[in-house]
Structure formats: structure tokens, C-alpha cells
Amino acid sequence: MKPDLLLDATDKEAVFSGGYAERPVWPHVEMRIERAFQFGGHVRLHVGKVGMKRSEGFTSIAFLAMDSLPGKFRLIFSPEIKSLSEKSQLREWWEPGDEPFRGMVLFGDDEWDARTVCTDVNVAKQMFKDYFDNGELTEFSFSQMRSGWDRKPRT
Numbered sequence: 001m002k003p004d005l006l007l008d009a010t011d012k013e014a015v016f017s018g019g020y021a022e023r024p025v026w027p028h029v030e031m032r033i034e035r036a037f038q039f040g041g042h043v044r045l046h047v048g049k050v051g052m053k054r055s056e057g058f059t060s061i062a063f064l065a066m067d068s069l070p071g072k073f074r075l076i077f078s079p080e081i082k083s084l085s086e087k088s089q090l091r092e093w094w095e096p097g098d099e100p101f102r103g104m105v106l107f108g109d110d111e112w113d114a115r116t117v118c119t120d121v122n123v124a125k126q127m128f129k130d131y132f133d134n135g136e137l138t139e140f141s142f143s144q145m146r147s148g149w150d151r152k153p154r155t
Contacts, residue, residue, distance in 0.1 A: 004048055005132065007032065011041035026132055033128055036068040037121040043068075045128060047135045064131045067108075072119045074107060075127060077137065077145045091145035092116055093127070094152055101154040115152060 007024040009032035021028065029045065036043050043066040065076045075093035095115045104111040118124070130141045137145070146152070 013039040
């Protein structure tokens, strides 16, 4: 059974360029990823539960988020895995492999390890498609996410 999903997405191109969509379809999610990547913005796909009554709304249990500036983005994942410690609950994407530290890059107002800022929109599409289809990340996708307490070494 497909999980209940809520899409929250905006981009910086249009005055009214986003909003929420319950039970989104994949082409709409993919279009929002492309627009956020092109113009800057954010995409958040929440897995949760829809209340029995309309007034009960949507309760988010876990999410995958893309925060984007034009041409680059960061991915953040908050899984629903009760066995993870509190320090492992919020995870960020790191480029796969053992790439050496290349320095810090400015993303918005903050500096981040360059290995956590991605410029390939297909990475975001693959991660979001995985999450959209399964309501969680597969082992391969999850292996690209690391806790802020488990960063890759700078050496």
C-alpha cells in the first residue's frame, strides 16, 4: 500500500509558485524538483497520516527535503526509524565514495562541506523517486545520507 504523501514546494521564479499537494503524482513532484533546481526554492516530501476528518489534516512522520539555490542544492532526510539515536534522526546527503575534502562552499548564508552540496539534479530526482515509490529510502539511497554527528573526515 502506498503511503500518504504531502508535497510542499516553492521556487523563486513566480509570485505564487508553490504550495501543498496531498497525494501528489510523480510528474508534479519531478517538475517541482526541476523548478527549485533552476530558480532556487525548496521541495519537501512528507510521509504521514491523513486524519479521518478534514479538520484533522495531515500529520508528518518523516520527510525528504531539498533546499536549493539556482543550480545547486542540499538534501536533508528525517526518517521514521525508531532504532536510530536522537543524533541520527536528521541526516544530510553526502556525495558517494571517498572523495577527499575540497573545502567549504557558501550555500545561502552558511558554509558547508563541498561534498554535501550537489549540482546534479538527477541525484535529487533519484532520491525523491525512491522516497515517493517506497515511503522510505532504499538501502542504497539511505547509505548516501549521514548524521551531522557522523561527517566524513577532512583529511
